[in-house]
Amino acid sequence: MSRERTRVIRIGDRVIGGGNPVLIQSMCNTKTQDVEATVDQIKALTEAGCDIIRVAVPDMEAAAALKQIKKQISIPLVADIHFDYRLAIAAIEWGADKIRINPGNIGSADRVRAVVEKAREYDVPIRVGVNSGSLEKNLIEKYGGVTAEGIVESALQKVRMIEELGYENLVISIKSSDVLMCIKAHQLIAGQSDYPLHVGITEAGTYVSGTVKSSVGLGVILYQGIGDTIRVSLTGDPVEEVKAAKLILKTLGLRRGGVEVVSCPTCGRTRIDLISLANQVEKMVSEFDHLDIKVAVMGCVVNGPGEAREADLGIAGGIGEGLLMKKGEIIRKVPEEELLNALKEELMKLQ
Structure with missing residues (x-):
């Protein structure tokens, strides 16, 4: 089932499915009970481009904190529940816009029913989550191990x-x-269900390995028209999850906006500190997220102008200086130490 044909589901003031834009999720790594820290992190994630945020609800204190958190944030709040069905009920009552549960680990059918009835009362969607690490023994035995078929069967059950x-x-x-x-x-599962899908590679790893694995997995899945929300799961600052997710969507043409930075890998011809400059440019352009342009940072004047021709703005390094370019045309030469500010000035002219 392609994302254009999935059902439309409302999460707070956002909608997913039915061909709506793919939204970015992340999850706080603060203690939910610490309202101030959690709100601060959610605001930072929102500024970075997060559309929906999830928080852990391991106890009633965390569930009660949702009310205060909800008052201070501007994106939908999802409560992550495991084992205790009463936490799911409390989270809904305290303002969660969506709950994430695994019906298989919250107890009897009566407990599942109680959660569903509360969700129905508040019109709160339920995210049914199944991970390969929590696959039931009977399905492991049926398929001879943990398999894609077993994960799908578990979820559909x-x-x-x-x-x-x-x-x-x-x-x-x-x-x-x-x-x-x-x-x-x-x-x-895309061929067997029309519910919206939240997509991610779980426990992907640290920044480098997690970003690579998520980019490959999410890239293939999204390119096939599958997926309505995504999360890049990284061991680290969740703001980096959002940055990676935005770049994945932009690379696939599923999200517009923001400055895309392209830079060469450097070689023996490089005569400026390109690595430092490229990192500074990438950090600096985050201030111009409302622009939808490409900036090239190239290391030499041999190939730089040609490689930057497709970019809206570009830098090509020389010996202690660089060329500043716009739409492939050279604007002027700039000393190396002034390149960053010169590029920023050009960006400000495009606002």
Whole structure:
């Protein structure tokens, strides 16, 4: 089921599915009970481009904190629940815009029913989440191990459990740390369900390995028209998750806006500190997220002008100086130490 044909689900003031833009999610790594720290992180994530934020709700103190958090943020709030169905009920009552549960680990059918009835009362969507690490033993035995087929069957069983209770305000999430398994699982479930899909490579790793694995997995899945929300799961600052997710969507043409920086890998011809300059440019352009342009940072004047021709603005380094270019045309020569400010001045003219 392509994203254009999935159901439309409302999460707070955002909508997903039905061909709506793919939204970026992240998850706070603060203690939810610490309202101030959690709100501060959510605001930083919002500024970075996060559309929906999830927080852990491990106890009633965390559930009660949702009310104060909700008052101070501007994006939908998702409560992540495990094991205790009462936390899901409390989270809904305290203002969660969506809850994430695994119906298989919150207890009896009566407990699942109680959560569903509360979600129905408040018209709050339920994200049914299944990870490869929590796959049921009978499905592991049936398929001879943890497989994409088993993950999909587990998720659809839980969806049917909620559907039988008369509730269809659902989002599905099936995740694995195995990229190829995750891709296959999404291909399978897209042909068997029309609920919106939240996509991610779970436990992807640290910044470098996690970004690479997520880019490969999410790139393949999204390119096939599958997926309505995404998260890049990284061991580190969740702001980096949002940055990576934005770049993945922009690279695939699924999100516009923001300055795209392209830079060469350097070589023996490089005569300026290109690595430092490229990093400074990437940091600086975050101030111009409302622009939708490409900036090239090139290391030499041999290939630089040609390589930067497709960019809106560009720098090509020389010996202690560089060429500042616009639409492939050389504007002027600039001393190396003034290149960053000169580029910033040109960006400000485009506002």
